[in-house]
Amino acid sequence: MGCAADLARTIPMIVATIDHGLRPASAEEAAGVAGLAARLGLTHRILAWTGPKPAARLQEAARAARYRLLAGLARETDADLVLTGHTLDDQAETVLMRLCAGSGPAGLAGMAPSRVLDGLTPDGPTLGRPFLGVPKARLVATCGARGWPFVRDPSNADPRFGRARLRRLMPRLAEEGLTPERLARLAGRLRRDEAALAQAAASALGDLRRPQPGGEGPLTLDGPGLAALPDALALRVVGLAVASLRGEADQGGPRAYPPRLEQLERIVLGELLPALRGGKPCRRTVAGLLLAAGGGRLALSPAPPRRPPATDPA
Known part of the structure; x- marks a missing residue:
């Protein structure tokens, strides 16, 4: 948010905080972000994830709700770009999580630097991750040097969640050479190869399609x-x-789950x-x-x- 304040002089900007309502202190933390935004001269909105919370796959549901709320705010305010603070460390953890889940090249490509946010229309708001190549330690040091307060989310260290367990393993993996930088570099290489494969497959699909009687x-x-x-x-x-x-089927009936790789x-x-x-x-x-x-x-x-x-x- 502090970095965004430097751009707000020339680009209209709104800061959004998602209050997932999962911890007693979440509302107070969101209010603290609102206060910092006011100090920096930025407009701020708190978006609450309301309703019942699932007992299983909680972080996945929270992530889906977060992006849904951000996409809604972007449409409401005619914003065409939503920026998040994902770092190189987040990218490395994502690659490890997907490796553990048995993902192929598309999954191991990690988070994209930018993509359509809601996925419903090709002209929807863009999700951008400007710090995806920046180590988290550098952002923390920047906050300290500039006097910007920040909050450490306790769920990031909660062993109930797979990402938190992998985060604890990262120093051990780095000792063997599997550093966050190398995991992020792997994601970039796979994203490049995945893009080439996707383009070749789309072209091949068009060449191999055969017409049907009556269309x-x-x-x-x-x-x-x-x-x-x-x-x-x-x-x-x-x-x-x-x-x-x-x-095509999803538009006229129940949505089916995509096949696993x-x-x-x-x-x-x-x-x-x-x-x-x-x-x-x-x-x-x-x-x-x-x-x-x-x-x-x-x-x-x-x-x-x-x-x-x-x-x-x-």
Whole structure:
């Protein structure tokens, strides 16, 4: 916020504090931020996360609520940019968390320096992370030198949360050479490679699409063309095809969960591609979609409803 005050002379700016209501001191801390904003001559808003809180995956739900509230404020005030204070240390912890969760290149690319905030429209407000390459210790030292108070969130050291447990391991990992800087550098490299793979997959998907009679029906891909691609690219093409059909289905019905990478790898690499390459039929269901390989094609369509389990007569 202190750094933002230097820009506020030329750029209209609003400071927002999210009060998640998870700790007794949260309201007082938010008020303290409001006071500092006033001292720096900045407009400030407190946004409260109200309603029941989940018992499981609390930090994930809090993060989703935080970005939802920020996106709402940005739309309300016609702001086109939302800045957060994520640091290089946060990036390193994110990469470690996703590594533990079994993420692929997209997940290990970490947090993007900028992205569309709400993900609903391509012209929505942009989320920017200007300090993503700056160590947290440097920001803390800057606050001390400039006399800006800051609060240490106790949940950052709460062993109930995976991020806090990994944070405690970071000094030990750094002793072996796995420093936050190297983890952040890994994220940058994977983000670069991921962007190239995504572009190649989008181009391949467009080339492999085949028309349907009457212009309607399932999405169909050329089987030999798909089977000739490297596995990494073929996997991404099928993932994009699944995502495109799921996006259309979400608009007219219940939202389905996206397939996990392990599931997609098992079905695409372990079953569909071998079937296409061997000229054998194969039908599998992924994220509410039926993927049918056969006749030189891979067809994707909504999966038929499951039959209810049979019951024995009384």
